[in-house]
Amino acid sequence: MEIVILAVVIAVVVIGALGGLVVGSRRKKQLPPPPPSTPDITAAPPAEPHVGEEAETPRDEARRTIEEVDLPVTEEAVEEVEEAPPAPAAPAAPEVEVPAPTAGRMVRLRSRLSRSQNALGKGLLSLLSREHLDEDTWEEIEDILLTADVGVQPTQELVERLRERVKVLGTRTPDELRALLREELLTLVVPEFDRTVNTESPLDTPGIVMVVGVNGTGKTTTTGKLARVLVADGKNVLLGAADTFRAAAADQLQTWGERVGARTVRGPEGGDPASIAFDAVKEGAEIGADVVLIDTAGRLHTKTGLMDELGKVKRVVEKHAPLDEVLLVLDATTGQNGLVQARVFAEVVDITGIVLTKLDGTAKGGIVVAVQRELGVPVKLVGLGEGADDLAPFEPEVFVDALIGD
Template structure:
């Protein structure tokens, strides 16, 4: 009896345990199970993070990437000044010879017209009048024209019959005599002792004054000189910026002041900079206003006096536009009365057949043409050579 009771108790316990286990399992299975997606997302995020920085790493380390490389305009702008090369101009020697073809094209009408007239079998009064008119139209001036025609008349009578080469020789001789190859056309741009030479550039705005200043800097730097530029034309908008551009091209220091400031102060500072930098030449671009002769005289006089506190003014170049003819001559006379001009820079000579302006301006002012502008290019300013000039007019 006791054995049977014990067996019943054991079976009841087992059944009770089995029921409890089933109930526990049922309770667990009834709870919602969260989706197992979070771990993969974390892994994907970790994998994508390096990919986002891949282009920058690829640019620095050289690895390839499927993403397009980022644009870098800021870096290019920063590097541009470092990579910009200073332009080294050619020496001035022979520059006008190199530009002779351009001069010949612009002056061809004058030379051809004169040669054709002088080559005629019969030179009557009508022909001589045409020759005289051709010379006057070329802005040669009345007195030089009369001198040339008078000399030609005499020599033609002596020669009698004339070959083309004789006619050309006669005309060349007379034109060269009027241009006057014996004038001293030396540019005084060499330093004296520790002091730089100072060149004042004067002229009416619109003649190419500031451009001529920049081109002259190129000429001198091409000849191996160290140049400082002074932007003393403080009254014309952007004049200093224009000169700065020229200076940056060839590595010349540019001294400038505030717009509307005192030109004499800028000129003084430019000379001081030239002394500090041990420059060979200081070129000062002055204002070109012709509002009144008195105002111009006061301004240029002050600039010169202030400069002479530190150095001497070695050259005063008057810039004239060859295309303005007699109007340019009147401007030249005003400047000649105001300041002691030592030389003339004649611009835009390539754009006119009026090459006689070289003769007339020298006659009127009593100073030589030292520089001529034969185009708009940076290296189209050349030291004036009388023989190359006359030969270009007459052609080969």
């Protein structure tokens, strides 16, 4: 009996223990969240954390310094910062060149001239060396002279003198023919002309030189080269860029001036050429320049309005002082058309001298004779190449020697 009671008590204790475990485990389970209810709009919103507050770290805990914090390493952080390129250096001032002296410059360039001119001299010498000089031969001589742009009237005069002198001479050796031809050609070139470029003003002002010509003759380049000629002769030169119609003309002229240390007075593109020329002469007087070179816009000799404007430039400049030199630039390859240009320009401005460009590239050296005869003014300068110092004072003897060759 006692055993039965003991077994019952043990069973009750076991069942109770098991029940306690079940109830305990059920209490540990989380309850589902309550269903959402309508918010109370009168209730105050929860307080927002203040700047610097930490969600889990108590305020009294010691804070870490920035050095103790391990920040995530990214590719951007380890990339080396490229060094900024150094600032470009200011452009150096152009080095001032020392032009070659002009004395004897044409002699030094004679070989260039003779390479293209020998056809004229050799052709004449070959014909004059014939044993019998009949009418056909003299016509060939005339043709050579006309082809070389000597001009009709000068050609006829030369042929007549040659016929007379050859008849008197009788027997003709090569040396005698060369001397004869040289003498007659030199007479045509008129060695008595004063070929000095006038840069000395009779007043207490700079010498004023105006350069004129049609488009394409190399007028602006010639003006720049003339500045070098004058600087080489010891002159203090100021340039006036009065060609405002061609966009690059003023820049081109200024570049030429900078190479020899000459200042350039210029104005806005499309500005009044007469005003710029006036300012150039005024500034030249103020700084004590020896010479003011004025580059004018290229004119078509068939355009009356443009030619009238050139006359205006001349009149405005002469309010300061009279022009000492007006140089007409002609392309030696244009032949008789160059004579037409020269004639029209001479009617607008008083041409005092001629510059022949591209004389090294043509066998038509007779244009020297023709243009001097047309205008009654001398060829003062000739362009014998593309180099900066290839503009040379014209020397008749050297020119004729180059024509007939050695």
